[in-house]
Amino acid sequence: MDLDLLRTFLAVYRAGSLTGAAPSLGLSQPTVTAQVRALEEQLGQQLFVRRARGVTPTSVADELAARIAPHVDALSDVALGPADAFAAPVHLAGPAELTTMRVLPALTGLVASGLRLRVTFGLAEDLLAGLAQRRFDVVVSTIRPRGRGLTATPLTDEEFVLVGPRGFDGDPRTAPLVAYAEDLPIIRRYWRSVLGVRPPSGPAVVVPDLRGVLTCVLTGFGVSVLPRYLCAAELASGDLVALLEPAEPPINTLFVVTRAEPCRPGPAAVRDALLADADRW
Template sequence: MTAQVRALEEELGQQLFVRRARGVTPTSAADELATRIAPHVDALTSLTFGEADPFAAPVHLAGPAELTTLRVLPALSGLVAAGLRLRVTFGLAEDLLTGLSQRRFDLVVSTIRPRGRSLVANPLTDEEFVLVGPRGFTGDPRSAPLVAYAEDLPIIRRYWRSVLGVRPPSGPAVVVPDLRGVLASVLAGFGVSVLPRYLCAAELASGALVALLEPEEPPINTLFVVTRAEPSRAGPAAVREALLADAARW
């Protein structure tokens, strides 16, 4: 702050504060400057913090591409109709939570619960994972080609260990960094994969996909809606409440 004041005084060519033993006292030049800039500061405050219109500023929301597309965005249709301006970013949970802490986003739908007290996470929904193959598949899924989200088989590896009790074979046949692409690849007959049930429910119901196993306790993953611990603007708060309310039917 001292450096900023000194730089401003040098730019103006005037002393703005007199340093005293118990602080500083503004000079007449500072009083005159404050009078001139006050309307502009008030206007800026109204633009960024004013709550007369809760949707005056866009709400920056981030989350995984698949759930955000199929569940989160439809849940916000009423708010958008009421004037909400929304900006959406897709990405991995760790990167998005970092962006939330750095104020790039107002809230994040996260596949992991953040640590620490600076972020607040509320459980949003549980996604159930199901092992699927294309219509007519009758082979052993443990030896079938794998269609994966990433080379290290993050979802498949968890399913194999928790349900089958073994590690999956290394080297997926196809890697698509979007679960919707994984779904399309399985439908095309490329192999088998593990998907969230919500993502492939229609294909399972129609028979285009088949569930290869139905364990009594299928693996699940809890998703959270995460905000900063500080008080939220009305817009992000409205988005958070809308998601929590709508998630009951997911």
């Protein structure tokens, strides 16, 4: 079987789209499409389901990726050689807010040194599954992965704070709630651990991005619970107020996760840079 076809398949599998894989391969999108079709014809099985945005791997693709990825990666490392350690893009994934505000700035020096980076946002469980399936190289996760095959290193602790807009003087327990999901995941934990009660049922506003939640609180929609790093500037300026200052605020440990096998130079450099920078987060 043609190694180039396998390399193209693996790039599409990891990128989640034909178009997204093309730049890392140095190929045009029609060439990537043709190579995937050629591999499917050789195998006699469908590898991807084409969607409006990207592709979804079939179970056949999942199995093929698990079988060939270590070997294709090893051959690529041999071909690239130590002088070209950053030639293969690093596929990094994590929560949108933390990745945007903390993770990416920590990698500025590596990108300036030639690192090519491909970034995906998503929920921790989905991203960890993608890491195990070799769609990603490094994942910043809000949960510690279970089972073997992945190595998780504590990165930093995020502290949660109950916030309201400037001048708020009501009772936060009865104020409208702004959340990033209907089931109030962060708020529910804060209410239980700090206030000892369940939060009121049903948020007033749901925005599926904590940066949007921050904007809603700033403009007076209600109160919410946010990671302190996300709203530190607004708290310092007084645009937001911390409604409670518990002696032991809820925290959540974040992890940088890679596969248990030895890292390629690019992913290893990303992991090490994040661990070095996390002390000031």
